[in-house]
Amino acid sequence: MKKFLLSMAAVACMVSASAQTVYNYFDAADVDANGWLWFDTQAKIDKYVGWGNKYKIQLQSATYEDSEGQFAEPVCDPTALGWNAAGEQGEGAKTGAIILPDGTSTNGSDTPNGGAILLQLPDCAEFDLFLSTNKGPICVGLSGAKGWVESIDCATIRIYMKSIFGNKIKPVSTDAQYQWNNIQDAVNEVTSLKLASPEGEKITGMVRNNMKRPLYVQGIKILTYTNAANQEGAGIDGVIADGALALTVDGNNVSASEDAMFEVYSIAGVRVATANGTSVALDDLATGVYVVKATSDNGTATVKVVR
Structure with a gap:
């Protein structure tokens, strides 16, 4: 299965040590x-x-x-x-x-x-x-x-x-x-x-x-300062799919059932990476919670990943 390099927009789920981590509501x-x-x-x-x-x-x-x-x-x-x-x-x-x-x-x-x-x-x-x-x-x-x-x-x-x-x-x-x-x-x-x-x-x-x-x-x-988004718990949330597109997760890799455009969001709601293809790897991202959104001609699917 092909993998495509991430295009990093702003790898920063955690803010600087002197500031406090914030989350999108x-x-x-x-x-x-x-x-x-x-x-x-x-x-x-x-x-x-x-x-x-x-x-x-x-x-x-x-x-x-x-x-x-x-x-x-x-x-x-x-x-x-x-x-x-x-x-x-x-x-x-x-x-x-x-x-x-x-x-x-x-x-x-x-x-x-x-x-x-x-x-x-x-x-x-x-x-x-x-x-x-x-x-x-x-x-x-x-x-x-x-x-x-x-x-x-x-x-x-x-x-x-x-x-x-x-x-x-x-x-x-x-x-x-x-x-x-x-x-x-x-x-x-x-x-x-x-x-x-x-x-x-x-x-x-x-x-x-x-x-x-x-x-x-x-x-x-x-x-x-409190994580109030629908991202509670650890590990992987159930896949939310629209149409024929589906996602599966294997460690830090997210795979789609067909070619798709991937968008990766930090828990603060900031888009930190994008990719195109059948999979995206989160290895280069900081430890934290991410939402991966995939879009293809057959629909949209999202999944939460904790790495």
Whole structure:
């Protein structure tokens, strides 16, 4: 059986000795090479997004009744076209989103009441969102709590609204599209509450729309110190196959039933190697947990390997 050399992208499951190892909160096969989960397929939405704590991303209704006496609910659409930074649905716009319904304030208020997402995390090293709306600014309410709580028990971390008459409060961004990085470091100056938490300290975070127009959550990246991906246990997980393609594992070698493109992901969700052919060897990778994804004309299959 032929074997092909790995094309190494970034062999680094473990970070430097002076830093702490982090893990992607989502399965490696579902995120891109930079660790982002995009809501561009129904399969990913069904897997991660829904109502109640069985989902990693929990939907929350708007907190006010509309003209029909209803509390508007978020919608998930893998085909929804977002906006670029200029507020246009053209070049640079992304497809697929959790769509958070409107709040009631045009400029944002100190009591955000649009739709929201809630996350109950084992701990939090990094939290990023990719957002868009039909025009800037982007305004939200960020809240949270130590431990795992419901939305009603979350306390304010920071309110983002349109700056008016010199008000110190600022929006998340004045653009219509924004990659909001390091949300975990935002802090309440009075209570010191923030989402960043050390290993093993559970945290709840919530982002609620604070604009009178829908907010598109198009991507999310979460890194934790605790391995919370579906990669528990040692050894080999069962093969997940789609179509006729199947994988088998022999030590550090993964073989496919036919020619395929292989992608190897670290547990942090970073693509560390690629190969083409009927097999891939992980011998050159550092000790750790990896997810091998193979794609051919007959389908896709993934398998977890501990080496």
